[in-house]
Amino acid sequence: MNETQNWIDEVLEAIWIAREKGKQSIEKVRMICQEDANVSVDVDSTLDKMRAQNLVTGEKNLLEFTSDGEKMAEAIIRRHRLAERLLMDVLNVSEQSMEVTACHFEHILNPEVTTSVCSFLGHPPLCPHGSPIPQGDCCHTYKTEYLKPLVNRLSELELGKVCKIAFITPSFHKRFDxxxxxxxxxxxxxxxxxRQPSFVVRIGETELALDEEIAREIYVRSS
Structure with a gap:
């Protein structure tokens, strides 16, 4: 992939993140790109190219995706955040290595591989930093021919099987605490x-009774 396309991908990703933070200005996009130590991007010239390709509209204070730009950005974010989950949950790499490698993965994963990774991980809703992973078709219609998920909900775990907690997706922050x-x-x-009459788990020597709803928000993987 050439440098121009890499820069376009990085700026699309930065605009998406800026939108999640509630501020889609060029200044915010520049700041996000500057914070990414893995790549150096000429944001202004890249935005000019993106406007010419009908990927974004807007000027200084409000950048908006076109329909094509939205689809491209969503795919990039999905690949990056799935790569982060794969690297952390399966390969147990450090956070620094995870970030650098995920930035490479987002440019090279094709749709088929992305779907397989998502299914393998059990269609995770959040990246390791707690940001939402855009869903793909595989998340809406799980196909049995895909690889068995590595990560499953605690509520689906068979009795007596010991697993490790992979991540938690609580409905509200106080529950996480x-x-x-x-x-x-x-x-x-x-x-x-x-499981009956109440859902009880064991952590070490401690037994805890959990609501079924909470058990569905805890994801586990094999030890």
Missing amino acids: RLTALGLITGNEIMVHQ
Whole structure:
């Protein structure tokens, strides 16, 4: 892939992140690109090329995606964040290595490989930093011919099987703090002790009763 296309991908990604932060200005996009130590981008000239290709509209204070730009940006963000999950959950790489490698992956993963990675991971909703991963068709219609997910909901774990907590997607932040205080932390081993009359898990020597809703928000992988 040539430098121009790499720059376009990086700026599309930066605009998406800026939109998530609620400020889609050129200044914010420049700041996000500057914070990315893995690449140096000429934002202004790249935006000119993107306007010429009908990927973005708007000027200084509000950049907007066109329909084509939205699709491209969504695909880039999806590839990057799935790559982060793969690198952290499966390969256990450091955060620094995860970031650098995910930036490379976002440019080279084709749709078929991206779908396989997503299915393999169990269609994760969030990246390791807690940002949403855009869904693909595979997330809406799970196909049994895909690889068995490496990561599953705690609510689906068979009785007596010991797994490690991969990530948690709580409905609200206070719940995350509460679960952390109870020992439900990424990397800790957990086992489903019983399902009825209440859902009970065991972490080390501690047994906890959880609501079924909370069990669906905890994702685990094999130890």
